[in-house]
Amino acid sequence: MNVHDAIESRRAVRLFSDTPVPKDIVEQILASGRRSQSSKNSQPWQFIVVRDKDRLKALSKLGDFAGHVAGADFAVCLVGTKQTQWNSFDLGQAAAYLQLSAHELGIGSCIAAMYDEAAAKAVLNIPAEMNFFCVISFGYPAPEHTPAKLGGRKSLDDVLRWEQW
Template identity: 30%
Template sequence: MELLDAIHTRRSIRKYLDKPVPEEMLGILLKAAMSAPSAGNQQPWHFIVIRDRTKLDSIPSFHPYSKMVLQAPAAIVVCGDPDGKKWPTFWDQDASAATQNILLAARDLGLGTVWVGIYPEKDRMDGFRKLLGIPENIIPFSLVPVGWPDGTFEAVNRFRPELIHNESWGAK
């Protein structure tokens, strides 16, 4: 798949087929995540892969917008670790880039994903810390359910020229 095709046909997939995701594919997603840019190449991320059905099924009890994980055969939690980094205030941008790389790599493989925000909501972060034993200094950032989509990917034109400003605000 061409990169622009992946970008333009990537969609938030919330319904999955009852079919496991091969370990090799999850490895490809994680490798893509770790290829994301990061401030000063500090790579302040950690990833938790969840396949355990009991853990996946418990997530909606503390995250109200994660019900799609009930169908997903796997999920990846992207976490940030700003401690001791030269640029500690940029960890969330780095984690965002890693999350986006997961979404695009999954699209390339024909997998469905959706970005489910965790940070900065304290109750969500606490829920993931408790469920997955995440230390206090590590920040749960995003949840990415992963599975085979129950549906198709279609390009949608989201380009809005009125949101573009040239040289200064308001210039078209």
């Protein structure tokens, strides 16, 4: 699958099968996230892989739209170093790389925000000086999963300007 096809076809998956994702596939996905670009090559991220069902369930309760995390085979929590003006951008790029890599391998994913950062950090024993950015659930899509319809995006003409506003 080329990058354009991956971007065009990737959809959020919130319902996962019970089939475990092999560790080497998980590591391949993580290696892609690690290769993301960052401001001044700062690489401000740490990835915490969560497979423990109790921890996944605890995390799923910390965001209004994070219920899918409980049913995932694994989740990746993105944690950043001291907050700078670029960290959110850099971690967002790492999240996109993780999700696109997973999609290429037939693994579904969905990103979620943790509205109670302190509680999320407590679940994972994250040091106080680190910032919790987001959690991404991963797993093979369940057979009954219905992907979102294609579309729903503004046209290129609606978002594009050439040279100036």
